[in-house]
Amino acid sequence: xxxxxxxxxxxxxxxxxxxxxxxxxxxxxxxxxxxxxxxxxxxxxxxxxxxxxxxxxxxxxxxxxxxxxxxxxxxxxxxxxxxxxxxxxxxxxxxxxxxxxxxxxxxxxxxxxxxxxxxxxxxxxxxxxxxxxxxxxxxxxxxxxxxxxxxxxxxxxxxxxxxxxxxxxxxxxxxxxxxxxxxxxxxxxxxxxxxxxxxxxxxxxxxxxxxxxxxxxxxxxxxxxxxxxxxxxxxxxxxxxxxxxxxxxxxxxxxxxxxxxxxxxxxxxxxxxxxxxxxxxxxxxxxxxxxxxxxxxxxxxxxxxxxxxxxxxxxxxxxxxxxxxxxxxxxxxxxxxxxxxxxxxxxxxxxxxxxxxxxxxxxxxxxxxxxxxxxxxxxxxxxxxxxxxxxxxxxxxxxxxxxxxxxxxxxxxxxxxxxxxxxxxxxxxxxxxxxxxxxxxxxxxxxxxxxxxxxxxxxxxxxxxxxxxxxxxxxxxxxxxxxxxxx
Numbered sequence: 166x167x168x169x170x171x172x173x174x175x176x177x178x179x180x181x182x183x184x185x186x187x188x189x190x191x192x193x194x195x196x197x198x199x200x201x202x203x204x205x206x207x208x209x210x211x212x213x214x215x216x217x218x219x220x221x222x223x224x225x226x227x228x229x230x231x232x233x234x235x236x237x238x239x240x241x242x243x244x245x246x247x248x249x250x251x252x253x254x255x256x257x258x259x260x261x262x263x264x265x266x267x268x269x270x271x272x273x274x275x276x277x278x279x280x281x282x283x284x285x286x287x288x289x290x291x292x293x294x295x296x297x298x299x300x301x302x303x304x305x306x307x308x309x310x311x312x313x314x315x316x317x318x319x320x321x322x323x324x325x326x327x328x329x330x331x332x333x334x335x336x337x338x339x340x341x342x343x344x345x346x347x348x349x350x351x352x353x354x355x356x357x358x359x360x361x362x363x364x365x366x367x368x369x370x371x372x373x374x375x376x377x378x379x380x381x382x383x384x385x386x387x388x389x390x391x392x393x394x395x396x397x398x399x400x401x402x403x404x405x406x407x408x409x410x411x412x413x414x415x416x417x418x419x420x421x422x423x424x425x426x427x428x429x430x431x432x433x434x435x436x437x438x439x440x441x442x443x444x445x446x447x448x449x450x451x452x453x454x455x456x457x458x459x460x461x462x463x464x465x466x467x468x469x470x471x472x473x474x475x476x477x478x479x480x481x482x483x484x485x486x487x488x489x490x491x492x493x494x495x496x497x498x499x500x501x502x503x504x505x506x507x508x509x510x511x512x513x514x515x516x517x518x519x520x521x522x523x524x525x526x527x528x529x530x531x532x533x534x535x536x537x538x539x540x541x542x543x544x545x546x547x548x549x550x551x552x553x554x555x556x557x558x559x560x561x562x563x564x565x566x567x568x569x570x571x572x573x574x575x576x577x578x579x580x581x582x583x584x585x586x587x588x589x590x591x592x593x594x595x596x597x598x599x600x601x602x603x604x605x606x607x608x609x610x611x612x613x614x615x616x617x618x619x620x621x622x623x624x625x626x627x628x629x630x631x632x633x634x635x636x637x638x639x640x641x642x643x644x645x646x647x648x649x650x651x652x
Contacts, residue, residue, distance in 0.1 A: 360392055452482075
């Protein structure tokens with residue numbers, strides 16, 4: 166199944182209002198001429214009217230913007246509340262995830278990807294991680310890649326690895342009252358592939374995942390041994406991009422013990438040569454000033470996830486400080502939606518979080534994070550994030566219901582402050598429609614996938630409840646242990 170219309174020569178888009186990039190002055194009655202998926206001209210429509218036949222001219226009666234990049238995702242289609250996992254602190258929430266129902270990766274990704282397209286996303290960066298054996302892991306990655314391609318998304322898919330302390334910090338005190346020393350406990354989960362097998366796994370997957378660019382992920386530095394980080398450095402040296410979670414909560418700084426420096430996540434990434442232009446890191450809530458400056462010097466990007474940070478009580482990231490230091494900043498939804506994903510709501514959450522930190526952002530800055538920042542953080546800088554000659558023709562049209570010159574002048578402020586995913590009428594990836602006049606390509610397949618996913622949840626409902634109940638034995642001891650590290 167292909168999400169695209171077949172190539173048929175040049176495409177001319179007539180835009181009532183065109184915003185070519187986040188800080189641009191809106192243009193009225195503008196034309197965008199597209200050939201072979203690339204923008205070749207932007208000018209008043211009258212100057213381009215002869216550039217394409219009438220049947221290849223589309224009128225977009227709204228505000229046309231660069232399409233969005235969701236720079237941090239786990240490609241979950243269903244809110245975790247449907248699995249009985251409530252919002253709580255991050256460390257407790259991660260433990261609860263181990264009790265959830267395993268879902269078919271193709272169905273999960275199909276529904277998640279189509280929902281991203283509907284909110285104006287054409288590029289996604291996602292981490293796929295499993296404790297499965299190599300064959301099962303590879304089959305899962307191929308299923309995810311296939312679903313992403315069929316939905317029409319451009320994707321950066323990071324194959325994740327962890328090999329230590331995923332759920333409980335190290336070292337555990339001998340007197341800790343939790344059940345961590347029982348067989349197959351969270352202190353020593355059964356892991357699948359060893360770190361040394363990751364390069365071969367990633368190399369073997371590339372030919373079977375066309376249309377998706379594979380990378381690798383230390384899912385979080387504190388969950389990786391030095392051996393694993395060294396393997397990841399070799400992958401990066403071979404040209405693979407890296408994506409990770411970084412200092413999402415305050416506890417992650419001392420998760421591996423020791424407060425004298427050297428064991429914190431940023432120091433370990435830097436010591437293994439992983440901080441650089443090929444790395445993007447999500448969250449970064451608890452980065453210090455010197456760490457922010459280091460990331461800026463190394464050229465690493467940060468992905469702001471304000472909704473997730475709020476829901477998991479992680480805190481508000483100092484994004485103003487990131488930008489002022491010269492860090493590339495993108496926006497990620499982290500699959501933390503309670504209904505359908507909505508990039509406009511994520512932008513508003515970024516504005517609100519910045520106000521709480523005392524370092525406010527502007528609507529233009531958060532739109533830049535969702536467009537050009539996301540492009541740069543995923544390795545597409547200079548090719549995505551703007552509507553300009555030489556850039557891929559990834560763009561969206563947002564219905565505003567407001568016309569007139571004054572409305573056009575504040576188009577960005579109006580859209581960031583008031584638009585929603587349901588206002589997206591058209592989405593183009595490389596000049597080819599994924600959403601046309603409100604009709605989302607792939608929606609029937611996504612709805613069928615959602616029905617299958619919910620049927621699986623219902624079948625496993627009682628067993629899942631028992632699993633989650635049994636995990637409650639970890640929660641209070643873990644909270645007490647972490648509270649003690651703060652004193």
